Structures are given as C-alpha cells and as structure tokens.
Amino acid sequence: MDFRLTDEQRELQQAARSFARKELPDLAREMEDKDFPVPAEMVRRYGEMGFLGVNLPQDYGGLGLGHFEALLVLEQFAMVSNAVAFPVFEALVGPVRTIERFGSDALKEAIIPKVVAGEATVAVSMSEPDAGTALTDLSTRARLDGSDYVLDGTKRWTSGAGHARYYVVYTRLADAPGAKGIGALLVDREMPGVSFGQREELMGFRGIETRDIVFDEVRVPQSNLIIEAGGFGRLMSAFGLERCGNATQSLGLAAGALEQACAYVEERKAFGKPIADFQAVQLRLAEMAMQVDAARLLIYRAAANAAHSADGLPSAYESSLAKCFANEMVRSVTANGLQLMGGYGYHKDYGMEQRVRDSFAWGIAGGTTDVQRTNIAAALLGRRFDQRR
Incomplete structure (x- = not known):
C-alpha cells in the first residue's frame, strides 16, 4: 500500500492548486459579498484547463482519469471556497455521472461534451x-x-x-x-x-x-x-461518488482553514512573541491537523478502492464513512480556526467566519450525517433498515 501520489497525480494536483490560488481568491470574495454563481466565462476557463472532465471519458472530451484524480482537483478548488469549487463538484462527482452511467449514447453525446467544455452545467x-x-x-x-x-x-x-x-x-x-x-x-x-x-x-x-x-x-x-x-436503486448506486465529492468539499474547506490558521499564528504576536509559541495554540493546531488528515485518508481510501470494484464506484460503507466524518470534522476545524484568529476570525473581511458558515451545509446536503450513520450500520450488519415499519 503506497500512500504517495504518482508524478502525474502530483502534476495534476499542482496545476489545480496553481490555477485556484492565482485566479480565484478575488472572485471567491466577490461571490461571497454579492452572492452570484461562478461566471460563465470562468466556467469555460475551467473547461479549457481540463478541470471539468478529469474522470469523464475521453470519447466525450474528458481526460479519462480516475475518481481519485478528480477528487484531488476538487480539493484544491474547495480550499479557496466551496462556491468556486461547485462547477467542478457538479461535473466530476455530481449528476453528470448519472447521465454518463445510465443515459443513452445520444444523451451522453449531447450533454457531456458541453459540460467538459464549461458550456453547460447539470x-x-x-x-x-x-x-x-x-x-x-x-x-x-x-x-x-x-x-x-x-x-x-x-x-x-x-x-x-x-x-x-x-x-x-x-x-x-x-x-x-x-x-x-x-x-x-x-x-x-x-x-x-x-x-x-x-x-x-x-x-x-x-x-x-x-x-x-x-x-x-x-x-x-x-x-x-x-x-x-x-430504477431507483441504480440511481442511488451512483451516489457513493457524490458522497465522496461532498466529503472533499468539506475537506478542502477544513484544509484551507488549517492553512489560514497556521499562517495567522506565526504572524500574530502576544507578550512579545508569535502566538504559535504558546502550547495551547500548538495543541489546537495539532487537533485540527489530525482531523483533516484522517478525513483525507478516508476519502482517498473510498476513491482508490472504487477503481477495483465491479461497478467502478465507491462503496456505500466507505463513502458514507468518509462523508460523515468529513462533515463533522469540518465544523470542528473551522470553529477552531476562528477561535485561534480571535476577533479577526469573527470578522467578515478575513474569511474564516465564512468557512464556519459554509461548513454546516455539507452535513445536511446529499444525505445528513445521521443518514450516513444508518448506511454505515446497515453495511456492518449486512442488512437494510426499513424506517417505515
């Protein structure tokens, strides 16, 4: 078991990171202030860069890579903000996958190339x-x-x-x-x-x-x-990948909060020295890092194992485990980030309070954390639970 990324995966990750850090922070701030979606011209740029077709078939203009690579890209966008990452989320792990998996050839040919090019969203x-x-x-x-x-x-x-x-x-x-x-x-x-x-x-x-x-x-x-x-069961079978995408949106949000908090505690001084020198700060950072890395490993496991499954999709057990943990982890990590930054964390100009507000959405969207727990229990016990009886 090798936890290192391949050269190609690192290059893809770095390309997404460089683009997101260079092109998107100002846009993300404006989107938060004025509440508008990613502009059409920027979505087309996502497409030109290949970020909307990472794990979609080459026959339809995609890169034909795996779900793991798709989540590597999504995480880098989500570290800037969930809003700028949303077109990537929708294209790589969202409803486009339902069309790609179950739609007719004509429907795939009509829709998927437009999504990959950033000309339409689903x-x-x-x-x-x-x-x-x-x-x-x-x-x-x-x-x-x-x-x-x-x-x-x-x-x-x-x-x-x-x-x-x-x-x-x-x-x-x-x-x-x-x-x-x-x-x-x-x-x-x-x-x-x-x-x-x-x-x-x-x-x-x-x-x-x-x-x-x-x-x-x-x-x-x-x-x-x-x-x-x-065919409701087949619709739900494709939802394992969406759960991993949801978890990755949480992961990116938390990883961005951890990165921001680390930078802040090195710069902020109290009693004549950086607050990073205080043990209480170090313990809080360590807790945040443990949670972020644990979520990342759960998501990576679900995505990596999907490549070896019969249907090529993450299992309900592993995707639910990753989603539930990541959804709860992000609330804790962003709240700790806000606490470390004090008044600046609570101030709208610095972005941490936005991370806290956004963090609560993912444990509701795509199936609540309690629903994920019932999925986990069902997989452990080998049976489904009928909530109506």
Whole structure:
C-alpha cells in the first residue's frame, strides 16, 4: 500500500492548486459579498484547463482519469471556497455521472461534451417540500403522452437551480408505490413550463444558487429518459461518488482553514512573541491537523478502492464513512480556526467566519450525517433498515 501520489497525480494536483490560488481568491470574495454563481466565462476557463472532465471519458472530451484524480482537483478548488469549487463538484462527482452511467449514447453525446467544455452545467433535482430524507415519498410525476413525458411537480433545495442549464429530475414514472415507481428524466430549463422560485437566503453557500423548481406540464422527449420506473436503486448506486465529492468539499474547506490558521499564528504576536509559541495554540493546531488528515485518508481510501470494484464506484460503507466524518470534522476545524484568529476570525473581511458558515451545509446536503450513520450500520450488519415499519 503506497500512500504517495504518482508524478502525474502530483502534476495534476499542482496545476489545480496553481490555477485556484492565482485566479480565484478575488472572485471567491466577490461571490461571497454579492452572492452570484461562478461566471460563465470562468466556467469555460475551467473547461479549457481540463478541470471539468478529469474522470469523464475521453470519447466525450474528458481526460479519462480516475475518481481519485478528480477528487484531488476538487480539493484544491474547495480550499479557496466551496462556491468556486461547485462547477467542478457538479461535473466530476455530481449528476453528470448519472447521465454518463445510465443515459443513452445520444444523451451522453449531447450533454457531456458541453459540460467538459464549461458550456453547460447539470444539477440534480431530488427533494420536494414533503420528500427529503424520505425521498421515496416524492410526488413529482411524469406521464407518457405520445413520444413525450408530461412532467408536473415542485422540487425544493436544488443547488444550482436557475443557473444550471440541465436538471436530472427524480420523478414518478409509474403508479407503483415507493421506490418502484421512481425514475429520472433530463430536463432543459428552456423547456416550456419550467419556472424557478426566489433565491433562498441560506446561512452559508453564498455563490451557490438554491431555488424551488416548478414543472407545469413540461413536455420532455422520451429520449431524455435516464432511468425508467423501478430504477431507483441504480440511481442511488451512483451516489457513493457524490458522497465522496461532498466529503472533499468539506475537506478542502477544513484544509484551507488549517492553512489560514497556521499562517495567522506565526504572524500574530502576544507578550512579545508569535502566538504559535504558546502550547495551547500548538495543541489546537495539532487537533485540527489530525482531523483533516484522517478525513483525507478516508476519502482517498473510498476513491482508490472504487477503481477495483465491479461497478467502478465507491462503496456505500466507505463513502458514507468518509462523508460523515468529513462533515463533522469540518465544523470542528473551522470553529477552531476562528477561535485561534480571535476577533479577526469573527470578522467578515478575513474569511474564516465564512468557512464556519459554509461548513454546516455539507452535513445536511446529499444525505445528513445521521443518514450516513444508518448506511454505515446497515453495511456492518449486512442488512437494510426499513424506517417505515
């Protein structure tokens, strides 16, 4: 077992780090202040640099590398901010993977090259006002009418809503109860009948638009079917990679906080010497470092083992373990970073308080930390738990 990166992996990591550190800090600050998503011209630059196609097939313009390499890139962007990293997250570990894995060849050819080039983004639309963790309670429905599906319903908590061009929409495609009736369609925001609610005002996640989506008799071509009714389990099988991406967003946020705190304690002086000389500061930094490295290793293990799995995806156990730990770790690390920086940590001009606010989102998005714990227990005991009985 070799924990060292290959030369190629280090070069990719350094390329992402150099680009993110040089091009994105000022943009990240402006996005936080004014609450707008990554501008289209910058997303295209991401594409030109190859950052949006790391683990997507070469046939569609990607680099054809592994999920591990994709997460190396994502971490470097997330160290600057989760908002500037979000297009990378969506392209490398998000709903594009559902299209790549389950979509028709025609659908892949129509969508993936645009994503890789930074010309379009894809968001996932799952939750509803009455269906979040209990996702199989969703009521959005699509009925077949000639060569089209007619889609009706309301979605909530869609990150990227209004900004993204395409949406992987979880919907009922049959009258069968629960998961048996659920599948997924690809919806274009330009289709008649698609509308968006107001921008949600959240604690953090500024620069990442979140809105309701309303589908009012939206006609979706049959060719946009990704997963037929009864394929809910297959949709969920691809979620292991999204969990690793979620965990990596947490990791990047925490690693950035640790780096910022280390720089601060070397510069800040008290009683005539840098505060890094005080043992209490050293102990807090060491705790932060242990948590960051532990999360990184859990994520790396899940991604590395995915390359040897039958479906090429991280297991539910390893991805849930990585996500749950990283989601809780980032809250602790960013809070410690704020404490070390004192008044400057609490001040909006210095960015640490933003890290704290953003840190809480990841343990809610993509399945709460408690949901991850039930996944972990299910894997340990070898059985699923029916929460309805």
